[in-house]
Amino acid sequence: MTGSAAKDRILADIRSALHDVPRAERAEDVAVTRDYLDSHATGDVVGLFVERVRDYRATVTRVPEAEVPAEIARILAERGVRNLVVPPGFPREWLTAYDGSRLTDDPPLTAAELDASDGVVTLAARGVALTGTIVLDAGPGQGRRALSLVPDLHLCVVRTSQVLPDVPAAVRALVPDRPTTFISGPSATSDIELDRVEGVHGPRTLDVLLVVDS
Amino acid sequence: MRVALFIACYNDALFPDTGKAVTTVLERLGHTVEFPMAQTCCGQMHYNTGYRREAESLVGAFNDAFRGYDAIVTPSGSCGGHVRHHHETETAPNVYEFSEFLVDVLGVSDVGAYYPHRVTYHPTCHSLRMLRVGDKPLRLLRAVEGIDLVELPEAESCCGFGGTFAMKNSETSVAMLRDKMDNVHITKAGTLCASDNSCLMHIGAGLGRIKSGVRTLHLAEILAATK
């Protein structure tokens, strides 16, 4: 802890700056009107999720659970992935049809090893339909944050039951102390002439496999 | 309903025809218009330039001059906006910008005008974003007989006047003005209309300098024109 004197001075300055705020006023007394909508999504939430993820130029494939292994193998083969990062907790039975090599994170892979891989497959914590967002929270099958970041391809398996309609629902479902990443499409930038182009530092390819829960 | 005309000082001195036109239109619609001689300036220019003390000292006189009127009608969007937002007086809520008064209070959009020319309309910033007059001026113009109303490209972007901005930051002001004039020329309109003479004076002075031949006219003057 540095500068407890600095802390005291800053707090004192703030308090004297707020001389107009009545002493008895509590933070909660300052009104916040929360009559914004809980969700802007109407109708088919999963369909909307698919549409919105595709808007970012990510691919989405909907499959029944039984077809997941074959579909994973197909996507990885199409993308030329021979060297796949697999986070701890990712269902082994889903990789039975994939015949390339696997990099497990135990012991932790170095950044260079991740960089040398062809791609990563993960589960997700949530999907957000309205914004086409995937939320990762480092839970089982998702791995630590670097795993879904450094490889150039991210294949993410999301269950339809994980798809929430809109941002408020997603924020309410999160566990704050987990490292959380909202992913909306592949890495992109608007830095050249304020026009969006995909593909900078994060994975340039985002493939989403949507498992239809019964 | 007792109706007062609040002309705004710069219209009084520079654009009396606008005041006459407001009177003509309102009388045509069957209203009697009064002009309280005690009125001078609402303080908008002082206020916006940072001379708040001077501006505040004009508030009382404004209120005295217009006390007792049901509607205080002004052909100045910026001064109307200023009074409504910054005068905390009994008269302030009764101030209406001309097009607002016609459409909202009197409920008319066709005032029986005739103006057989190609016209384009510039919505001035204060009418648009302070008073939120929306498309009321356009509704009034559309009802004018014989008018060829054409949309102004990038209509809602500022003309660069901004009161003393036009002097303090004259080069930026002129850069904005040039873009506005280019857009006016694209429309091939012979008349540029607005509901505030301050912006219109600025654009008109620029058009005059390049001898563009486009004439600037306050909305009230078009609405006052008849066969």
Place this chain on the structure above:
Amino acid sequence: MSDEKVNVVWLGSPTFPNAAHDALRDGQLRRNLKHATTTIRDKRLRAVAELDDWETLRLAGSQIKDRVMRHLDEYLLRLEASVTAAGGVVHWAEDADAANRIVIELVRAKGADEVVKIKSMATQEIGLNEALAADGVTATETDLAELIVQLAGDRPSHILVPAIHRNRTEIRDIFRREMGKYGVAAPDDLTDEPRVLAEAARLHLREKFLRAKVAVSGANFACADTGTVAVVESEGNGRMCLTLPETLITVMGIEKVLPAFADLEVFLQLLPRSSTAERMNPYTSLWTGVTPGDGPQEFHLILLDNGRSATLADRQGRSALHCIRCSACLNVCPVYERTGGRSYGSVYPGPIGAVLTPQLVGVGTSKHADSLPFASTLCGACYDACPVRIDIPEMLVHLRAKVVDAHRGEKLPAPEALAMKAARVVFGSPRRLAVAERLGALGGRIAGIRGGRWLPGPAKKWTAARDVPVPPRESFRTWWRKAGRR
């Protein structure tokens, strides 16, 4: 790379009109700005129109910020407690020098001579890169636009897209010329296609990400109840910095604290649509202290004042601290569109810069800062666009009054002050006004009739490109009286 002294403003910046004078003559700059701002304006309108409760969200956003500001001391203490409980270390910095010293000590303690950086207004404001360089530490900006600015030795001109003043061809030339000096060079066949330029940045920065021991970031939000910090970004450079190095140092303005994690549901809707006009930006990272086995194992949060508590003291200026740095106000501003960001001489350009800069550095402290509140036509487009409803036009007028008041009583009043006083006297009585109008009409007609289209003195600025309006023969009030009306 640039080594100018910065503390909010670039020291010695000219006044806005003088800086704009040069910018307005730069045709390329004007074209680049026009192109970029018009592109994003239309997109933002579409993104915002998708949410039919946008106004309600804006209101909630502004109210939450209002709550924060009125109880800032309390929220900062809560934030400190929750970050500490989650394994982070909180530091307090009163000003730029103090914050820079803290960062330098932390970097030294790690034995590092380079850091990777996520775009952050706070670290730009305190001139951190320059301070690190003076201490032998190389800071690499990893945001694409920030990298462009850094490689060009340029100044940023926009809070979201600092290189908005550069077009693709200029960027290609900068990459070709400069990249090799600092690491992986740009490929020989580099074109000016944005996708190819982005790829060059990816290659150039990758090795730096992989070897960096220390990263420096800013923060978009920090939740007092949980200690969670949020960074909103697009490219993944942020995730790289937040995830790969062993140590993360986050410099955050004290006003960025939010009461609760739950408040993110408002701001994660407001920010992306206002800034890049997307439903959601590609990546948002949330972290709470330190997570064993995942990401940096050392986390430092530096709470920066640097003029903020002073800004808080002005009730009418306070809400400038509500800003979430979306840059919507810049993109819609007609003045910004013409002059670009560098004319503002501050790391905070555009409408928000015109109200924030003078407050952070103090009204009446320099001609430059005092010129900023006047760099606006008060057209109001910024207020309409602001996702947290900061009434920038009203605040500009308030600050103009402060500037005017700071100069009242000077021995030699400015011509404008004299004119305003004279006008006040004239407007004090309808009779004096009538006399003045008659004199003005006479003078104006003489000037006009003589073809006096070019006036001397201060009016010269008007007549440079505009005719002088010729007053009518009689004022409205004279006509009215003569017509026998009442």
